[in-house]
Amino acid sequence: MPFTVPVFFEKYSLYLLVFLLAACSAPAKLVKHESNLINVNIKDSIKEDASAKQLIEPYKQDLEKEMNEVLIISETAFEKAQPEGALGNLVADIVFEKGNERYRPADFKYADFCLLNNGGLRVSLPQGEITKGKVFELMPFENEIVILTLNGEKVSELIHYIISVGGQPVSGLQIKSMSQPNSHALIQGVPFDKNKTYKVITSDYLAGGGDKMEFFKNAIKVETTGYKIRDAIIDYLTNEKEKGNSLKPHPGGRLTNEQ
Amino acid sequence: MSNRREFIRTTLLGTAGVAAWNFIPLEALAYKDVVKISILHTNDVHSRIDPFPLNDPKYPGMAGVARRAEIINQIRKEEENVLLFDAGDIFQGTPYFNFYKGELELKLMSQMQYDAATIGNHDFDNGIEGLHKQLPNAAFPFICSNYDFSDTVMKNKTITHKIFEKGGIKIGVFGLGVELDGLVPKQLYKNTIYLNPITKANEMSTLLKNELKCDVVICLSHLGYEYTIKKISDRILAESTENIDIIIGGHTHTFLEKPTVALNRKGKDVLINQVGWAGINLGKVDLFFEINTKNKSVKSSLKNISHKQE
Numbered sequence: 082m083p084f085t086v087p088v089f090f091e092k093y094s095l096y097l098l099v100f101l102l103a104a105c106s107a108p109a110k111l112v113k114h115e116s117n118l119i120n121v122n123i124k125d126s127i128k129e130d131a132s133a134k135q136l137i138e139p140y141k142q143d144l145e146k147e148m149n150e151v152l153i154i155s156e157t158a159f160e161k162a163q164p165e166g167a168l169g170n171l172v173a174d175i176v177f178e179k180g181n182e183r184y185r186p187a188d189f190k191y192a193d194f195c196l197l198n199n200g201g202l203r204v205s206l207p208q209g210e211i212t213k214g215k216v217f218e219l220m221p222f223e224n225e226i227v228i229l230t231l232n233g234e235k236v237s238e239l240i241h242y243i244i245s246v247g248g249q250p251v252s253g254l255q256i257k258s259m260s261q262p263n264s265h266a267l268i269q270g271v272p273f274d275k276n277k278t279y280k281v282i283t284s285d286y287l288a289g290g291g292d293k294m295e296f297f298k299n300a301i302k303v304e305t306t307g308y309k310i311r312d313a314i315i316d317y318l319t320n321e322k323e324k325g326n327s328l329k330p331h332p333g334g335r336l337t338n339e340q
Numbered sequence: 341m342s343n344r345r346e347f348i349r350t351t352l353l354g355t356a357g358v359a360a361w362n363f364i365p366l367e368a369l370a371y372k373d374v375v376k377i378s379i380l381h382t383n384d385v386h387s388r389i390d391p392f393p394l395n396d397p398k399y400p401g402m403a404g405v406a407r408r409a410e411i412i413n414q415i416r417k418e419e420e421n422v423l424l425f426d427a428g429d430i431f432q433g434t435p436y437f438n439f440y441k442g443e444l445e446l447k448l449m450s451q452m453q454y455d456a457a458t459i460g461n462h463d464f465d466n467g468i469e470g471l472h473k474q475l476p477n478a479a480f481p482f483i484c485s486n487y488d489f490s491d492t493v494m495k496n497k498t499i500t501h502k503i504f505e506k507g508g509i510k511i512g513v514f515g516l517g518v519e520l521d522g523l524v525p526k527q528l529y530k531n532t533i534y535l536n537p538i539t540k541a542n543e544m545s546t547l548l549k550n551e552l553k554c555d556v557v558i559c560l561s562h563l564g565y566e567y568t569i570k571k572i573s574d575r576i577l578a579e580s581t582e583n584i585d586i587i588i589g590g591h592t593h594t595f596l597e598k599p600t601v602a603l604n605r606k607g608k609d610v611l612i613n614q615v616g617w618a619g620i621n622l623g624k625v626d627l628f629f630e631i632n633t634k635n636k637s638v639k640s641s642l643k644n645i646s647h648k649q650e
Contacts, residue, residue, distance in 0.1 A: 110555075111628070113627075116626070121622060123401035127410050128407075129409075130406050136448060285525065
């Protein structure tokens with residue numbers, strides 16, 4: 082016959098009492114911590130969890146199918162360059178055209194020109210098939226098209242900025258002597274007038290002063306379209322294909338060094 | 341509270357039972373009463389379902405949910421008390437998000453049995469409706485204490501705090517989101533009201549620790565680790581509060597090799613951790629709790645029961 086409960090309590094009452102008091106009076110106390118950073122890497126021997134893989138697979142296949150969709154055939158490659166490049170000209174034209182298409186101005190005045198940044202164009206477009214995946218690579222950001230109303234002074238700053246950085250993608254704007262700091266500009270073919278206000282199409286990122294575009298801050302008016310730049314590019318290429326067109330270079334001569 | 345009492349009772353009976361058969365000295369009794377809780381965490385996974393491609397210049401072959409899930413499986417096999425958290429920005433960054441709107445991200449997190457997540461600024465990228473629409477795919481709660489959603493579709497869809505009980509330890513968790521103005525277009529976050537995170541943190545942590553008697557208080561934060569500009573960060577949060585033990589951070593994509601030990605306003609330690617982004621790393625913070633604080637011998641024997649998980 083082993084212990085009975087009373088015998089147990091008699092023998093170990095002291096221990097129990099100490100333990101009970103401690104357990105009841107003090108909360109659990111954090112006495113020590115240790116940390117590990119576990120790198121998740123293909124090179125390690127860790128397998129992939131089968132159920133996670135199974136869950137991912139149909140989405141992955143669907144996505145690849147989607148991303149491999151050919152939007153259009155391009156006749157040339159499009160690359161970035163300064164003062165202007167084929168890629169910048171193309172994307173600025175697309176954003177200008179599609180942005181104005183979505184724009185519903187209360188004063189019935191559409192945007193005058195478009196300014197983007199080379200930094201936002203992430204890859205070149207190849208000659209041949211342009212896939213949807215390629216457009217995602219070109220424009221991975223969710224930036225949206227906005228229309229800013231600027232006074233002449235701010236547009237003058239904008240022109241000086243383009244000259245000082247050696248060129249950025251533009252549409253509807255022409256600067257003939259990029260080497261001269263006070264070169265005058267044409268907007269929609271008409272000489273820039275410092276006494277006028279202008280409407281500029283750009284991305285919400287740049288409108289917030291991104292890429293040092295300080296002149297965009299405190300605009301007279303900021304109007305959003307809710308239209309993503311990437312969607313505008315995809316829509317444009319899809320429309321062109323539907324019209325039976327291939328993708329051709331857009332006219333240059335926007336930012337030049339003519340004497 | 342009742343669970344806690346039950347744990348103590350079980351331990352007592354269990355220990356007494358053992359003591360009845362073999363004479364076990366007191367320090368050994370206490371030895372049994374160290375509880376280990378493993379906190380696993382991610383932040384800013386940004387829809388990174390697949391690993392980075394092998395030709396990626398910065399993170400070749402790193403990240404990937406299926407591999408992370410397997411690591412978590414293994415840890416769950418080895419550790420008794422595991423909690424798994426995410427500190428926000430689950431969404432945005434790969435076409436998976438553009439096409440499936442966060443559905444797969446949340447389904448995978450549910451499958452991995454995440455216990456909770458907080459909300460990051462990019463989780464609003466498809467608008468507050470976009471986030472709301474994906475909630476049915478999450479089998480875990482979103483904990484956020486400083487966004488007032490009452491005038492949005494997210495009303496009553498998040499919780500301000502939650503208490504987890506593991507191994508008899510009460511773990512109180514609350515969550516903090518970053519200021520949305522200037523970071524997220526208003527048309528996306530709609531009438532979400534951002535409340536001062538320090539005020540809310542003090543309110544929540546005091547509630548959890550003092551009133552609800554949690555043994556440890558964890559903050560899931562999407563405030564960011566620290567800034568050169570004057571902006572509320574995890575560092576500032578730690579020193580401006582007094583009842584937070586651990587901050588699981590995000591937003592700034594900060595790769596910390598090990599947690600920062602900061603001091604709170606009462607001079608007590610606060611652990612701050614953040615593990616980069618994209619699921620490149622899984623953080624693991626092991627906490628050791630001593631149930632009977634009177635036994636010094638417990639501390640010295642701690643080393644024996646802690647082991648490193650690579």
